Amino acid sequence: MFQNLRHRLLVSYLVVLASILSTFAIGVRVVFTRSLTHQLTERLSALGQGAAANAEFDHGRFRVGEDFSTQDLTARGQAIQWFDSQGKLLNQEGKAVVSLPLATADAVQIQTGQPRLQAVTLPILGSDDQQLLGYVRVSQSLAEVDENLQKLDLGLGGGILLALLLSGLGGLWLTRQAMQPIEASFQRLQQFTADAAHELRSPLMVIKSNAAVALKYPEAMRPTDREKFAAIASATSQMTKLTEDLLLLARTEKDTQTDGQTFNLTPLLTGLLQQYVPQAAAKQLHFKSHVAESLAIKGDAAQLTCLVDNLIANALHYTAAGGTIAVQASQLEHTLVITVQDTGMGIAPEHLERVFDRFWRADASRSYWDGGSGLGLAIAQAIAHAHDGSITVSSQLGVGSCFTVRLPAV
Known part of the structure; x- marks a missing residue:
C-alpha cells in the first residue's frame, strides 16, 4: 500500500517538475x-x-557598386534584388533569392521550404526630391538560425531529462523519508488493533459462555431477565465477530504479500457455493454459479475462501427475495477472474469509491446485520492485494452490483 503511494507521489512530483521545466x-x-x-x-x-x-538609377537600370559582389553575398548566404517603382524585377545578386511576390516597403517576409529564407524590403528614394524610385529586397538563408535553434532544443531537452533523472533519484529518497513516520504510525496502529482484538477475545468468551449458561437454565430467572441475557449474548456475538475481523484485517494488511502453496481453487469455491445454496433458497433467491474445472493459484486457501465468502454474504444481504446472485470463476490467460453479481439495491455512483472503507455503509442508519462487523469488503480488498491481485465494483441503483476479483494464476 505504502509502496504504491510512494510511487504515486514520485510520479506526481516528476509530472509537476516536467511541466515547470517544459514551460520554462x-x-x-x-x-x-x-x-x-x-x-x-x-x-x-x-x-x-x-x-x-x-544604387544609381540610369536609363531604367540600377547600377550596383563593388561593395555588393555576388561572391561575397553567396558566401554569407545572402541575396539582393532591385525592383522599379511598379515592382518589376530589374536586377539581383546572390543565390539566396526569395521567390515570393514583392511586399510593401519595410516588410519582412519568410519563405518556407528548403532552404528557409528571410527577406526585408526597403524603398529606394531619390536623394533630392525623395521620390520613390524603386525597392530593394535583401534576403538571407535561415540555415544558421535553424542550426542554432536545433542546438538550443537539444541543450534544453537534455537539460530537462538530466534534471528529471536527478530529481527522480532525489524524489525517491525524499518520499521514502517523508513516508517513514506515516508507515511507522500505521504499523503501530495495526499492532494496537491486533493486540486489542486479541486481548478482547478472552473476556468476550467469558461473557458469552456465562450468558449461554444462564439461558440454558431459564427456570430460575424472570422472563424479562431472559430477554436481557439474550441481548447480552447477541451483542457478545457481534463483538466477537468484530474482534475476529479486526484481527484478520490487521494480520492481512501486515503481510503485504502472501507466500502460500500452489493449489486448485475450484474445489474450495465449489464447496463454499454449496454452503450458500440453502441460504439462498430460504431467502427465495436464484443462485447461479459456474466455476472452471482447474484454477491453479498460489496463496493462502483460507484467506481466498474468506474473500469470496464475504462477497457472497454481502450479495445475499443486499438482494431482495426473487432476485438473482451469479458467481463465476474462470481463467483469462494468466489471470483468475472471480465475479459475484447480484440484482440487489445497487450503490450510488458517488459512493462507489467508499465501498471498501472500514465500517462504511451507504445507509448510515443501518446497524450491523446478522452479527456482521462492517469489515467484509475491506477484508476482501486486503486479501486481494496481499495476493498481488485487485478487486473492483460496478453498480447501478435499483439494478444491482458486480464485484470482480482478479488474481495472478499459476
Whole structure:
C-alpha cells in the first residue's frame, strides 16, 4: 500500500517538475528565437539601406557598386534584388533569392521550404526630391538560425531529462523519508488493533459462555431477565465477530504479500457455493454459479475462501427475495477472474469509491446485520492485494452490483 503511494507521489512530483521545466524551456526558446530573428532583421535592414544608398538609377537600370559582389553575398548566404517603382524585377545578386511576390516597403517576409529564407524590403528614394524610385529586397538563408535553434532544443531537452533523472533519484529518497513516520504510525496502529482484538477475545468468551449458561437454565430467572441475557449474548456475538475481523484485517494488511502453496481453487469455491445454496433458497433467491474445472493459484486457501465468502454474504444481504446472485470463476490467460453479481439495491455512483472503507455503509442508519462487523469488503480488498491481485465494483441503483476479483494464476 505504502509502496504504491510512494510511487504515486514520485510520479506526481516528476509530472509537476516536467511541466515547470517544459514551460520554462518553451519560454527560453521563444525569447531566443525572437532575438535571433530581430538581429537578422537588423542586419538585413542595414544591408538593404546600404544597397539602396549605393544604387544609381540610369536609363531604367540600377547600377550596383563593388561593395555588393555576388561572391561575397553567396558566401554569407545572402541575396539582393532591385525592383522599379511598379515592382518589376530589374536586377539581383546572390543565390539566396526569395521567390515570393514583392511586399510593401519595410516588410519582412519568410519563405518556407528548403532552404528557409528571410527577406526585408526597403524603398529606394531619390536623394533630392525623395521620390520613390524603386525597392530593394535583401534576403538571407535561415540555415544558421535553424542550426542554432536545433542546438538550443537539444541543450534544453537534455537539460530537462538530466534534471528529471536527478530529481527522480532525489524524489525517491525524499518520499521514502517523508513516508517513514506515516508507515511507522500505521504499523503501530495495526499492532494496537491486533493486540486489542486479541486481548478482547478472552473476556468476550467469558461473557458469552456465562450468558449461554444462564439461558440454558431459564427456570430460575424472570422472563424479562431472559430477554436481557439474550441481548447480552447477541451483542457478545457481534463483538466477537468484530474482534475476529479486526484481527484478520490487521494480520492481512501486515503481510503485504502472501507466500502460500500452489493449489486448485475450484474445489474450495465449489464447496463454499454449496454452503450458500440453502441460504439462498430460504431467502427465495436464484443462485447461479459456474466455476472452471482447474484454477491453479498460489496463496493462502483460507484467506481466498474468506474473500469470496464475504462477497457472497454481502450479495445475499443486499438482494431482495426473487432476485438473482451469479458467481463465476474462470481463467483469462494468466489471470483468475472471480465475479459475484447480484440484482440487489445497487450503490450510488458517488459512493462507489467508499465501498471498501472500514465500517462504511451507504445507509448510515443501518446497524450491523446478522452479527456482521462492517469489515467484509475491506477484508476482501486486503486479501486481494496481499495476493498481488485487485478487486473492483460496478453498480447501478435499483439494478444491482458486480464485484470482480482478479488474481495472478499459476
